[in-house]
Amino acid sequence: MDPQETIARTLRASGQVLIVCHLGPDGDCLGAGLALAGALERIGVDATVASEDGVPDSLAFLPGASRVVRGVPDALGIPVAIALECSTLDRAGGLAPALERAGTLIAIDHHGERPQDAQLTYWDPDAAAVGELVMDLIAHLGVAVDRPIATCLLAALVTDTGVFRYANTTPRTLRLAAELIERGASLGEVVRAVYEEQPAPAVRLLGHALVASQLLESGAVAMTAVTPAMLASAGAGPDDVSGIAAALRTISGVRLAVVLEDRGNTVRVSIRTRDGVRADLMAHALGGGGHARAAGAEMSCRIEEAVPRVRSAASRAVRSVGDDA
Amino acid sequence: MDPQETIARTLRASGQVLIVCHLGPDGDCLGAGLALAGALERIGVDATVASEDGVPDSLAFLPGASRVVRGVPDALGIPVAIALECSTLDRAGGLAPALERAGTLIAIDHHGERPQDAQLTYWDPDAAAVGELVMDLIAHLGVAVDRPIATCLLAALVTDTGVFRYANTTPRTLRLAAELIERGASLGEVVRAVYEEQPAPAVRLLGHALVASQLLESGAVAMTAVTPAMLASAGAGPDDVSGIAAALRTISGVRLAVVLEDRGNTVRVSIRTRDGVRADLMAHALGGGGHARAAGAEMSCRIEEAVPRVRSAASRAVRSVGDDA
Numbered sequence: 001m002d003p004q005e006t007i008a009r010t011l012r013a014s015g016q017v018l019i020v021c022h023l024g025p026d027g028d029c030l031g032a033g034l035a036l037a038g039a040l041e042r043i044g045v046d047a048t049v050a051s052e053d054g055v056p057d058s059l060a061f062l063p064g065a066s067r068v069v070r071g072v073p074d075a076l077g078i079p080v081a082i083a084l085e086c087s088t089l090d091r092a093g094g095l096a097p098a099l100e101r102a103g104t105l106i107a108i109d110h111h112g113e114r115p116q117d118a119q120l121t122y123w124d125p126d127a128a129a130v131g132e133l134v135m136d137l138i139a140h141l142g143v144a145v146d147r148p149i150a151t152c153l154l155a156a157l158v159t160d161t162g163v164f165r166y167a168n169t170t171p172r173t174l175r176l177a178a179e180l181i182e183r184g185a186s187l188g189e190v191v192r193a194v195y196e197e198q199p200a201p202a203v204r205l206l207g208h209a210l211v212a213s214q215l216l217e218s219g220a221v222a223m224t225a226v227t228p229a230m231l232a233s234a235g236a237g238p239d240d241v242s243g244i245a246a247a248l249r250t251i252s253g254v255r256l257a258v259v260l261e262d263r264g265n266t267v268r269v270s271i272r273t274r275d276g277v278r279a280d281l282m283a284h285a286l287g288g289g290g291h292a293r294a295a296g297a298e299m300s301c302r303i304e305e306a307v308p309r310v311r312s313a314a315s316r317a318v319r320s321v322g323d324d325a
Numbered sequence: 326m327d328p329q330e331t332i333a334r335t336l337r338a339s340g341q342v343l344i345v346c347h348l349g350p351d352g353d354c355l356g357a358g359l360a361l362a363g364a365l366e367r368i369g370v371d372a373t374v375a376s377e378d379g380v381p382d383s384l385a386f387l388p389g390a391s392r393v394v395r396g397v398p399d400a401l402g403i404p405v406a407i408a409l410e411c412s413t414l415d416r417a418g419g420l421a422p423a424l425e426r427a428g429t430l431i432a433i434d435h436h437g438e439r440p441q442d443a444q445l446t447y448w449d450p451d452a453a454a455v456g457e458l459v460m461d462l463i464a465h466l467g468v469a470v471d472r473p474i475a476t477c478l479l480a481a482l483v484t485d486t487g488v489f490r491y492a493n494t495t496p497r498t499l500r501l502a503a504e505l506i507e508r509g510a511s512l513g514e515v516v517r518a519v520y521e522e523q524p525a526p527a528v529r530l531l532g533h534a535l536v537a538s539q540l541l542e543s544g545a546v547a548m549t550a551v552t553p554a555m556l557a558s559a560g561a562g563p564d565d566v567s568g569i570a571a572a573l574r575t576i577s578g579v580r581l582a583v584v585l586e587d588r589g590n591t592v593r594v595s596i597r598t599r600d601g602v603r604a605d606l607m608a609h610a611l612g613g614g615g616h617a618r619a620a621g622a623e624m625s626c627r628i629e630e631a632v633p634r635v636r637s638a639a640s641r642a643v644r645s646v647g648d649d650a
Binding site: 178212 | 488489490491492494495496497499500502503504506507512513516517520521522523524525528529531532533534535536537538540544547572573574575576577578579599
């Protein structure tokens with residue numbers, strides 16, 4: 001039997017299901033979780049969606065977002081729990097114990113490593129988003145996708161593919177999105193909520209960081225530093241730094257973009273790469289980690305000391321393509 | 326008979342076809358034109374693609390781009406010509422006379438106004454891109470879409486929808502894109518060529534313009550001015566100004582973004598709107614024109630005089646939603 005059919009039978013037979021998102025939940029995890037909870041309720045199964053970090057503002061538009069809880073009572077009985085995108089249970093933060101004590105633990109994930117610890121696992125690393133797997137699971141539950149469920153699932157697909165731009169986007173992703181729009185989801189609403197409601201300070205900070213950017217290694221590396229003065233001038237906070245490295249990576253010829261954020265006695269480093277340049281290896285060299293194209297590190301030093309180390313790590317990273325990639 | 330079937334019969338019966346793009350051709354027009362030319366050649370019809378403005382650098386990756394000609398000899402016999410996205414023939418610039426003297430003129434378009442002047446017209450304003458119509462036409466020609474044709478058509482769909490972000494994106498668009506990827510087109514290659522090969526000076530200029538941006542009308546209007554000093558500092562040229570208004574429009578709460586480009590004795594104004602604010606009406610008030618969400622004007626005055634006029638036109642535009650929209 002397909003894992004999704006086994007999981008669907010288990011869920012249908014359960015009166016109550018806890019769905020848990022990973023720490024720092026994104027639109028894919030929350031969208032998939034809320035869609036699945038909505039589908040379970042249509043067939044009379046009580047579903048709770050939990051996220052220790054709550055719901056980011058940009059995802060508050062998701063139908064059902066206000067029902068997401070940050071924790072569950074210790075005494076709560078948990079016959080069935082679903083861990084969404086948690087390769088290990090510690091990815092659920094303070095909700096890990098609730099997953100551990102569930103009668104049946106189900107893991108659903110599309111990341112590179114097969115999730116551990118679950119009795120039932122639906123894992124497909126070829127899926128662009130866990131929302132694709134949940135959409136399939138909802139079909140196995142026999143629930144028709146309505147507008148709120150479609151909106152949540154479309155948000156899942158859109159956020160994990162950068163609106164169908166990333167390399168994980170497949171023909172399946174596009175066809176599922178087409179179906180969700182026909183089921184009532186508004187692509188414009190989702191795109192706008194997630195990508196076109198930038199805080200004004202973040203946009204001004206991006207401006208400062210772009211002005212200060214430099215090209216190194218014959219244009220293969222773009223580097224910039226975010227200073228406390230820039231944050232003050234833009235009225236921005238640390239959350240507004242994300243996105244700068246991705247913007248630098250769109251410069252023609254740039255294969256590695258790196259942003260240093262001067263935090264006084266520490267420096268946060270954000271790395272984005274393409275063309276086989278390994279962000280994770282560069283991050284490791286600086287004491288951090290991450291993915292092949294997106295990684296980061298936190299350096300315990302002052303910016304003056306961090307800059308030359310980051311520069312030389314970046315140079316090594318772009319020069320070593322073909323060796324390590 | 327469907328217009329596309331009539332057109333397909335006409336094309337199949339012709340030994341030679343001229344395909345003409347509009348002035349300032351975009352990825353949709355050039356991608357659709359090159360795809361159609363490729364399909365015609367598969368069935369033994371000689372096809373020429375002409376664009377008076379040639380091919381922009383960002384579209385040089387399109388298979389067949391090097392075959393695009395800027396003009397056709399006066400003496401050339403033109404049994405059949407196709408005008409792509411030319412609501413009137415003057416949109417073809419210096420190629421208009423060639424269209425006029427064609428034995429049979431075919432118009433293919435998806436814009437709001439039905440094209441004039443053609444003996445055969447395939448017009449569908451519900452299509453996101455003229456590439457959708459050409460894909461349908463290629464099916465009527467009985468030509469199997471191969472990798473080069475698929476790449477051209479995917480570029481058409483991607484550029485006219487901003488990679489499936491704009492409101493014109495439909496389930497059909499997404500399904501056609503899925504099919505094109507299955508036919509060998511690389512979404513990653515197309516997205517990168519069109520959107521992620523920004524000239525470094527343009528990115529730095531964007532930075533300067535964002536830093537200088539101001540919010541007006543309680544945050545509903547974002548406004549900035551590009552000065553000659555900014556262009557010099559960024560090493561940028563006038564072509565690098567495009568994109569700034571669209572970036573400002575992503576600020577939360579902004580419904581109208583306007584960029585003034587100081588050119589000494591003239592000022593170029595670029596306007597982008599959302600939420601029903603009418604860019605075209607504001608542009609008209611300044612002596613220009615355009616579409617509901619994207620418009621512009623060229624003012625014959627100095628920047629000091631332009632700023633207050635643009636400000637008050639912007640204020641009127643955001644305040645009048647509901648009156649004119």
